[in-house]
Amino acid sequence: MWGKGDKRQARATGRCAGGCAMISCSPSPARDDRVPRRAPMHIERLGPYLGVRVTGLDLRDLTIADRPMIRDLLEEHLVLFFEGQDLSEEQFKTYGQVVGDLDNLVLLSNEKQDEPAVQIVEMKPGTVRGLYTDSWHSDACYLERPPYATTIKPVHLPPIGGDTIWASMYAAYELMAEPLRRLADELQVVQAINRFEHVHPVVRVNPRTGRRALYVNSVFSQRILGVSKVESQQLIDMFCTLATIPDVQVRYRWTPHTVAIWDNRFTQHYAVADYTAPRKMHRLTIMGEPVLGVKDWRAEAAE
Numbered sequence: 019m020w021g022k023g024d025k026r027q028a029r030a031t032g033r034c035a036g037g038c039a040m041i042s043c044s045p046s047p048a049r050d051d052r053v054p055r056r057a058p059m060h061i062e063r064l065g066p067y068l069g070v071r072v073t074g075l076d077l078r079d080l081t082i083a084d085r086p087m088i089r090d091l092l093e094e095h096l097v098l099f100f101e102g103q104d105l106s107e108e109q110f111k112t113y114g115q116v117v118g119d120l121d122n123l124v125l126l127s128n129e130k131q132d133e134p135a136v137q138i139v140e141m142k143p144g145t146v147r148g149l150y151t152d153s154w155h156s157d158a159c160y161l162e163r164p165p166y167a168t169t170i171k172p173v174h175l176p177p178i179g180g181d182t183i184w185a186s187m188y189a190a191y192e193l194m195a196e197p198l199r200r201l202a203d204e205l206q207v208v209q210a211i212n213r214f215e216h217v218h219p220v221v222r223v224n225p226r227t228g229r230r231a232l233y234v235n236s237v238f239s240q241r242i243l244g245v246s247k248v249e250s251q252q253l254i255d256m257f258c259t260l261a262t263i264p265d266v267q268v269r270y271r272w273t274p275h276t277v278a279i280w281d282n283r284f285t286q287h288y289a290v291a292d293y294t295a296p297r298k299m300h301r302l303t304i305m306g307e308p309v310l311g312v313k314d315w316r317a318e319a320a321e
């Protein structure tokens with residue numbers, strides 16, 4: 019995932035190289051006494067394909083100079099759990115701005131707020147189950163530029179239940195047999211909700227690494243272009259099933275002071291709705307880029 023230049027830079031700066039397995043690393047050891055020292059940051063992998071627990075880092079200390087470090091970690095591990103954080107709403111927003119530009123879009127309703135604000139995620143009484151947050155999806159994939167990342171933190175947690183599960187869509191793609199991958203590489207899918215609709219490639223390519231991931235989900239993917247209705251539904255069902263295989267997932271039991279962030283481009287998530295007590299989360303979304311397909315990737319490579 020890292021280029022030679024990235025690794026050289028990591029060695030030069032002393033920052034965590036995201037290719038770690040289970041590592042301890044100290045961001046920028048201060049050689050100048052005027053620069054405040056940071057405690058060592060510890061990273062523990064929670065699954066073979068995605069998810070790391072990050073401790074020893076105070077998100078309130080991050081500055082814009084830490085953006086590459088956070089983004090490299092995110093690209094490598096897809097979901098980061100920063101434990102032991104007790105952030106006010108304003109501090110949460112400030113940390114979000116370190117990661118990227120905050121989107122002022124309210125997910126699902128798609129109303130634009132005057133300025134980016136922390137959104138509330140909660141299951142209201144009487145909500146029909148299995149439609150949105152408690153189904154496999156990536157956030158706002160029906161936009162031309164879906165969010166790069168989503169970050170959430172608990173406000174209230176139920177005493178039991180309310181875990182969240184993420185799936186690596188790289189791993190889901192790589193589960194498919196080679197002939198099916200070649201088929202998926204060629205296809206496009208309509209992602210839509212309400213009056214919002216956009217056609218995206220079935221396989222999304224990481225512009226930095228060229229790695230491929232499935233980009234079809236059970237909430238927003240409506241139809242595959244260029245095939246019959248029956249074929250479209252069968253293909254969507256097969257692609258969606260791959261995210262539900264436990265092998266490609268990581269499941270997290272929330273603790274009150276955890277801030278989670280995920281790469282919304284190459285993962286899907288599922289908020290398990292197995293609780294009855296109140297569960298309330300704060301959420302921010304980070305602005306993303308256009309979706310790159312295999313054909314776009316080949317064209318760029320040929321230039």
Ligand SMILES: [Fe+2]
Binds near residue numbers: 151157
């Ligand atoms: Fe979501």
